[in-house]
Amino acid sequence: MRLSRYLLPTxxxxxxxxxxxxxxxxxxxxxxxxxxxGIYSWLPAGLRVLRKIEAIVREEMNRAxxxxxxMPTLQLADLWRESGRYDAYGPEMLRxxxxxxxxLLYGPTNEDMVTALFRxxxxxxxxxxxxxxxxxxxxxxxxxxxxxxxxxxxxxMKDAYSFDLDEAGARRSYQRMFVAYLRTFARMxxxxxxxxxxxxxxxxxxxxxxxxxxxxxxxxxxxxxxxLDLPIPGADTDYDGDLEPVVRQWTTPYAATEDVHDGxxxxxxxxxxxxxxTRGIEVGQVFYFGTxxxxxxxxxxxxxxxxxxxxxxxxxxIGVSRLVGAIxxxxxxxxxxxxxxAVAPFNVGIVDLDPDDAxxxxxCTQLQASLQAQGLDVLxxxxxxxxxxxxxxxxxxxxxWQLIVGRRGLAGxxxxxxxxxxxxxxxxPLADAVARIVRSSH
Amino acid sequence: MRLSRYLLPTxxxxxxxxxxxxxxxxxxxxxxxxxxxGIYSWLPAGLRVLRKIEAIVREEMNRAxxxxxxMPTLQLADLWRESGRYDAYGPEMLRxxxxxxxxLLYGPTNEDMVTALFRxxxxxxxxxxxxxxxxxxxxxxxxxxxxxxxxxxxxxMKDAYSFDLDEAGARRSYQRMFVAYLRTFARMxxxxxxxxxxxxxxxxxxxxxxxxxxxxxxxxxxxxxxxLDLPIPGADTDYDGDLEPVVRQWTTPYAATEDVHDGxxxxxxxxxxxxxxTRGIEVGQVFYFGTxxxxxxxxxxxxxxxxxxxxxxxxxxIGVSRLVGAIxxxxxxxxxxxxxxAVAPFNVGIVDLDPDDAxxxxxCTQLQASLQAQGLDVLxxxxxxxxxxxxxxxxxxxxxWQLIVGRRGLAGxxxxxxxxxxxxxxxxPLADAVARIVRSSH
Numbered sequence: 001m002r003l004s005r006y007l008l009p010t011x012x013x014x015x016x017x018x019x020x021x022x023x024x025x026x027x028x029x030x031x032x033x034x035x036x037x038g039i040y041s042w043l044p045a046g047l048r049v050l051r052k053i054e055a056i057v058r059e060e061m062n063r064a065x066x067x068x069x070x071m072p073t074l075q076l077a078d079l080w081r082e083s084g085r086y087d088a089y090g091p092e093m094l095r096x097x098x099x100x101x102x103x104l105l106y107g108p109t110n111e112d113m114v115t116a117l118f119r120x121x122x123x124x125x126x127x128x129x130x131x132x133x134x135x136x137x138x139x140x141x142x143x144x145x146x147x148x149x150x151x152x153x154x155x156x157m158k159d160a161y162s163f164d165l166d167e168a169g170a171r172r173s174y175q176r177m178f179v180a181y182l183r184t185f186a187r188m189x190x191x192x193x194x195x196x197x198x199x200x201x202x203x204x205x206x207x208x209x210x211x212x213x214x215x216x217x218x219x220x221x222x223x224x225x226x227x228l229d230l231p232i233p234g235a236d237t238d239y240d241g242d243l244e245p246v247v248r249q250w251t252t253p254y255a256a257t258e259d260v261h262d263g264x265x266x267x268x269x270x271x272x273x274x275x276x277x278t279r280g281i282e283v284g285q286v287f288y289f290g291t292x293x294x295x296x297x298x299x300x301x302x303x304x305x306x307x308x309x310x311x312x313x314x315x316x317x318i319g320v321s322r323l324v325g326a327i328x329x330x331x332x333x334x335x336x337x338x339x340x341x342a343v344a345p346f347n348v349g350i351v352d353l354d355p356d357d358a359x360x361x362x363x364c365t366q367l368q369a370s371l372q373a374q375g376l377d378v379l380x381x382x383x384x385x386x387x388x389x390x391x392x393x394x395x396x397x398x399x400x401w402q403l404i405v406g407r408r409g410l411a412g413x414x415x416x417x418x419x420x421x422x423x424x425x426x427x428x429p430l431a432d433a434v435a436r437i438v439r440s441s442h
Numbered sequence: 443m444r445l446s447r448y449l450l451p452t453x454x455x456x457x458x459x460x461x462x463x464x465x466x467x468x469x470x471x472x473x474x475x476x477x478x479x480g481i482y483s484w485l486p487a488g489l490r491v492l493r494k495i496e497a498i499v500r501e502e503m504n505r506a507x508x509x510x511x512x513m514p515t516l517q518l519a520d521l522w523r524e525s526g527r528y529d530a531y532g533p534e535m536l537r538x539x540x541x542x543x544x545x546l547l548y549g550p551t552n553e554d555m556v557t558a559l560f561r562x563x564x565x566x567x568x569x570x571x572x573x574x575x576x577x578x579x580x581x582x583x584x585x586x587x588x589x590x591x592x593x594x595x596x597x598x599m600k601d602a603y604s605f606d607l608d609e610a611g612a613r614r615s616y617q618r619m620f621v622a623y624l625r626t627f628a629r630m631x632x633x634x635x636x637x638x639x640x641x642x643x644x645x646x647x648x649x650x651x652x653x654x655x656x657x658x659x660x661x662x663x664x665x666x667x668x669x670l671d672l673p674i675p676g677a678d679t680d681y682d683g684d685l686e687p688v689v690r691q692w693t694t695p696y697a698a699t700e701d702v703h704d705g706x707x708x709x710x711x712x713x714x715x716x717x718x719x720t721r722g723i724e725v726g727q728v729f730y731f732g733t734x735x736x737x738x739x740x741x742x743x744x745x746x747x748x749x750x751x752x753x754x755x756x757x758x759x760i761g762v763s764r765l766v767g768a769i770x771x772x773x774x775x776x777x778x779x780x781x782x783x784a785v786a787p788f789n790v791g792i793v794d795l796d797p798d799d800a801x802x803x804x805x806c807t808q809l810q811a812s813l814q815a816q817g818l819d820v821l822x823x824x825x826x827x828x829x830x831x832x833x834x835x836x837x838x839x840x841x842x843w844q845l846i847v848g849r850r851g852l853a854g855x856x857x858x859x860x861x862x863x864x865x866x867x868x869x870x871p872l873a874d875a876v877a878r879i880v881r882s883s884h
Contacts, residue, residue, distance in 0.1 A: 033562065065447070069489055072482060
């Protein structure tokens with residue numbers, strides 16, 4: 001993509017309304033635009049990040065055996081009356097009346113709807129276990145939206161719902177999602193720690209939050225340093241096999257959010273030098289809630305020996321749009337964003353130092369084509385601005401690799417390759433620079 | 443995908459509420475589920491079709507130089523007051539009040555929002571031409587939603603918006619979209635005919651609707667048979683070049699919807715044997731509306747000689763969710779859906795006639811792996827149902843290819859390959875069947 005034909009409205013000034021780094025940087029780097037309180041447009045570069053995160057989430061959900069469908073954004077109020085949640089949900093629910101005065105709502109979550117869908121179409125234990133998920137926009141009418149996409153009102157969530165014949169099956173489904181989540185976040189280049197958590201308005205008796213550790217996090221967290229170095233399950237994980245050992249390994253070291261923190265146990269179990277007390281950003285949460293929805297909504301399945309019983313359920317959320325902010329909170333410096341390779345809007349930024357020089361332009365165009373042929377996304381800054389402006393913009397946007405191409409270097413057959421995260425710069429022949437980027441990106 | 447682990451709730455009976463073939467077949471084939479009047483969930487197989495259509499739309503928009511972003515579903519009412527459309531839009535607009543009594547609406551289209559976005563970020567002619575698009579859920583509160591996804595209330599639309607310095611530039615942008623649309627629909631295996639159309643609530647003085655000819659279409663259409671055989675522009679189309687000849691070729695033969703039909707001209711220009719009078723389903727519409735939004739909203743750009751002037755705009759919609767219905771209207775028979783290869787939920791259905799036989803199961807699993815390794819999507823019916831039930835379900839679902847695998851054939855090293863569209867059946871060695879499918883799918 002040539003920057004001269006792109007829309008990347010970067011800002012020099014720090015927007016006054018943004019209180020945290022990710023919000024500031026998303027506005028400054030031209031990733032989002034606020035349309036109303038807590039409601040954002042995703043500009044082209046921001047959307048690229050969102051879609052890459054979404055793709056990783058989808059791949060790992062599919063790998064774990066979940067089936068993707070898509071429920072609508074609007075729901076009937078009567079559905080929520082059936083589950084008993086309509087009145088309980090409070091003012092965060094956006095309630096709507098259509099032209100015929102029918103009561104609708106903009107879904108903040110989908111336990112009720114998916115339970116009705118399951119009830120209509122699945123009658124027998126033979127279809128179980130089943131896990132249905134979607135990636136859909138949700139709305140929660142926050143009293144005071146802030147922190148950009150981290151606490152927006154319209155937000156993109158992946159929510160999965162498992163259905164099992166009994167509690168033992170439901171716990172295996174829970175473990176599948178637990179393991180899938182470990183893989184999902186690791187693939188995005190962040191470390192999200194599962195912590196025991198309260199179940200809140202979803203209900204149930206077992207829940208873990210996955211948190212990215214960051215000083216700007218909304219929750220205080222306490223954990224054993226040991227949990228920071230545990231191995232991530234591999235792509236060859238057998239989701240039909242026994243996942244209990246992995247889950248046990250990850251849930252044995254102490255790790256809890258402040259809501260359920262047990263100070264005495266923390267001090268008893270964790271040696272002083274391994275105690276971590278910091279803050280965390282929630283990026284996912286998993287719940288087991290048993291028959292909380294299936295009983296009132298009569299979502300029954302026939303067991304192997306006949307006789308109908310309410311299905312056991314769990315739900316599993318990942319904040320897809322929130323992750324964009326969380327990843328920036330976990331990776332930035334004074335110059336701007338430092339994207340992990342897997343979710344960067346472009347893998348490589350080419351800085352053309354002499355865009356009026358036909359040979360330099362041709363070299364940049366050729367580099368772009370070579371990299372794209374290897375499946376990499378490239379942003380080619382072909383604008384006529386000063387080199388300093390271009391460097392600052394590339395650092396702000398935070399692409400993992402920068403290729404700096406000028407008349408002088410080309411005369412000697414070289415370009416400069418810069419790694420954004422380390423700041424390391426190397427003068428290399430063109431082909432070597434391409435090879436090095438390709439090698440480290442696959 | 444093994445059917446035993448999938449959610450494909452097919453129906454034997456024809457649902458009473460469905461008046462047209464696509465609605466009946468989408469419900470019967472387990473593609474959608476109604477959640478409220480005009481509001482649907484997309485079940486796994488239906489979502490696969492929706493995503494394939496969306497991917498084709500996206501590829502062709504990008505090829506034509508448009509930039510993807512994503513605007514939110516909810517918009518501020520004040521934005522629509524600024525453009526002067528808020529009161530004009532009528533009861534189809536879903537108006538919402540949030541917890542602070544701020545007026546929002548669920549966007550039915552995005553001219554107003556994208557004009558404000560453009561105004562905020564683009565100031566100079568040097569950024570032009572620019573075309574911004576998104577694929578987002580929209581809501582129109584139809585008085586009487588019906589025909590399934592063909593006239594739903596919550597629907598998925600691709601809407602693109604072009605910005606140019608003057609009318610001549612805007613007409614070139616219009617032509618780019620016109621040509622991209624010809625390619626987009628053709629790639630989905632349907633023929634959509636551009637016809638002169640009224641501009642309706644979007645405004646402007648130039649518009650074409652793209653219609654798929656079908657007896658169940660909502661509009662009467664009149665055209666010259668010559669338009670049915672025109673060549674589709676190739677993937678190598680130069681969108682920076684002169685597209686006028688292509689557009690002229692497609693707009694010269696008479697083609698008009700009833701709203702703008704000129705009976706005298708039709709009879710004068712079109713020889714009787716070439717006159718087509720049928721019905722059509724609108725799947726896309728393109729508009730040039732000049733400064734209709736940029737003037738009231740003050741979206742100004744500086745020209746090359748200085749001086750600010752309102753930008754010239756056009757908008758370009760494709761009904762992504764509606765297309766699922768339109769493609770079925772154009773391709774079905776008494777047994778069910780007949781999907782074009784490019785948008786079928788799966789390319790191949792494997793019918794295992796003896797799922798209890800380990801050898802047959804192994805052969806099916808191997809066939810599935812071979813086909814998937816070639817990038818094809820496969821549904822493997824491993825259920826224990828009768829052969830007749832399985833055949834009927836595969837025909838109903840309409841996958842382009844069926845591979846029928848049984849003990850008897852395997853003993854002789856063969857499987858049966860059926861082409862859904864023609865009904866042609868061939869007994870072939872396994873590898874030949876795979877090769878034949880792969881060859882015709884790429």
